[in-house]
Amino acid sequence: xxxxxxxxxxxxxxxxxxxxxxxxxxxxxxxxxxxxxxxxxxxxxxxxxxxxxxxxxxxxxxxxxxxxxxxxxxxxxxxxxxxxxxxxxxxxxxxxxxxxxxxxxxxxxxxxxxxxxxxxxxxxxxxxxxxxxxxxxxxxxxxxxxxxxxxxxxxxxxxxxxxxxxxxxxxxxxxxxxxxxxxxxxxxxxxxxxxxxxxxxxxxxxxxxxxxxxxxxxxxxxxxxxxxxxxxxxxxxxxxxxxxxxxxxxxxxxxxxxxxxxxxxxxxxxxxxxxxxxxxxxxxxxxxxxxxxxxxxxxxxxxxxxxxxxxxxxxxxxxxxxxxxxxxxxxxxxxxxxxxxxxxxxxxxxxxxxxxxxxxxxxxxxxxxxxxxxxxxxxxxxxxxxxxxxxxxxxxxxxxxxxxxxxxxxxxxxxxxxxxxxxxxxxxxxxxxxxxxxxxxxxxxxxxxxxxxxxxxxxxxxxxxxxxxxxx
Numbered sequence: 399x400x401x402x403x404x405x406x407x408x409x410x411x412x413x414x415x416x417x418x419x420x421x422x423x424x425x426x427x428x429x430x431x432x433x434x435x436x437x438x439x440x441x442x443x444x445x446x447x448x449x450x451x452x453x454x455x456x457x458x459x460x461x462x463x464x465x466x467x468x469x470x471x472x473x474x475x476x477x478x479x480x481x482x483x484x485x486x487x488x489x490x491x492x493x494x495x496x497x498x499x500x501x502x503x504x505x506x507x508x509x510x511x512x513x514x515x516x517x518x519x520x521x522x523x524x525x526x527x528x529x530x531x532x533x534x535x536x537x538x539x540x541x542x543x544x545x546x547x548x549x550x551x552x553x554x555x556x557x558x559x560x561x562x563x564x565x566x567x568x569x570x571x572x573x574x575x576x577x578x579x580x581x582x583x584x585x586x587x588x589x590x591x592x593x594x595x596x597x598x599x600x601x602x603x604x605x606x607x608x609x610x611x612x613x614x615x616x617x618x619x620x621x622x623x624x625x626x627x628x629x630x631x632x633x634x635x636x637x638x639x640x641x642x643x644x645x646x647x648x649x650x651x652x653x654x655x656x657x658x659x660x661x662x663x664x665x666x667x668x669x670x671x672x673x674x675x676x677x678x679x680x681x682x683x684x685x686x687x688x689x690x691x692x693x694x695x696x697x698x699x700x701x702x703x704x705x706x707x708x709x710x711x712x713x714x715x716x717x718x719x720x721x722x723x724x725x726x727x728x729x730x731x732x733x734x735x736x737x738x739x740x741x742x743x744x745x746x747x748x749x750x751x752x753x754x755x756x757x758x759x760x761x762x763x764x765x766x767x768x769x770x771x772x773x774x775x776x777x778x779x780x781x782x783x784x785x786x787x788x789x790x791x792x793x794x795x796x797x798x799x800x801x802x803x804x805x806x807x808x809x810x811x812x813x814x815x816x817x818x819x820x821x822x823x824x825x826x827x828x829x830x831x832x833x834x835x836x837x838x839x840x841x842x843x844x845x846x847x848x849x850x851x852x853x854x855x856x857x858x859x860x861x862x863x864x865x866x867x868x869x870x
Contacts, residue, residue, distance in 0.1 A: 429459035436461070438592035445595040448602065450476045461592035468502035468526035470535060470594055474514070475505040477598050478542050478605075485738045486510040488517060488524035489801050502526050510799075511734060513645045514541045518682070522801045533557070533585035535597060536565040543568070543604065544646050547639060554583045560635075569615040570600050631668055636675035644686055644709065649719045653705040660698035665705075669694060672707060684806040684813075685729060685775040685795040688787055689715050689722055717770035725776035732779045733795050740796070747802045747819050748847060751826060754796045755846050758789055758828040763836045786813045786829040793828055809859045814845070825853045 445451040453459040486507040509515045550563040573583040603611040676692045693708045771777040778784035778792035790813040797804035803818040814827035827845035
């Protein structure tokens, strides 16, 4: 972008920029291209009155224009009235005042903090200017409203996605029907500005009074609630269901498998994938599941099977489930506070991982008399006292927030981290690099970014469970 040569030119350019995104205030609806007879008139009017959207300097709103990912995230964050956050980002949403588009750093950071965006889903590249598609909208809104992902039968011909079915059943997005009555969602189609306003308006009504909103919708549309359908079977579906449940404070998940016999190959696959998903979660999100295990139970007959999983604390732990989750939230908040100073000025993932390793060694003391929190990220970050599981969970959490791909690796007696950098796995063991007894200011670097061949001289583990492909 060319530099502005006069104050007037700068002011005009700045006005054009701010007006082109969904952030500025509007007290009245006077767009030349929005008529009172348009279906979206009231939606745009409400969103404008709530200071969530605005038009363009030429007096238009451009209701059929597309909406970028960053723009919709900003709209969603504004509608949910979250406390604004900074410091969490994808590799392409860094705060940079030299870039005219730095405005989206805060809303995207807030969305990451509120568990609307997961960086691993986008492999740390968000492409904020790309037009958002309808499936992404369904995912983001479901997470923002903290809706339970239930196995609804899909009403759509073109998708059976659980997020989309859930958002349908909550009356937020309905898709469209053809002359034969077939319903379509068009998950890969982009969202227009008018459609975005309609979604935001429904979110506002839903938040104000869910029952009234849904009753009014059902009465006007003569639409009925969805029936339940077969629950998911794949490992990935279980993985994200577990994350969603834990982040929403649920210690159990129930799945119903209609038409699936209690004793069948399909149920064996369900059980295998459930435990595989929990093992993956333990490695990829140790900050979330440290001190937790999983119990599996099922009941049923030849026509139907009910499956229940329950997250349980270790028998010798002095922590309960709710306290573990509360500590997990506090650890994430602490990590968000300290991370900007830890990686300040660093651009490469190697440098970021080393800085995180050094921070933990300098600020955490190895616990000689461990308690429940010593095994968690909370112990390392908030209490500055931990054992290897705590170091590992804290390292993983900080790396995740910094956009560095990290996993936990462990055997029966020890845990450490592996980081994927430029297609190569490097290993970090902050626990073994922290002198015992504690020596203030001293950092060892024997296990900081070393190769697998080097680590194998002292560490041993089942590599089939912790393969580099695990990062994908």
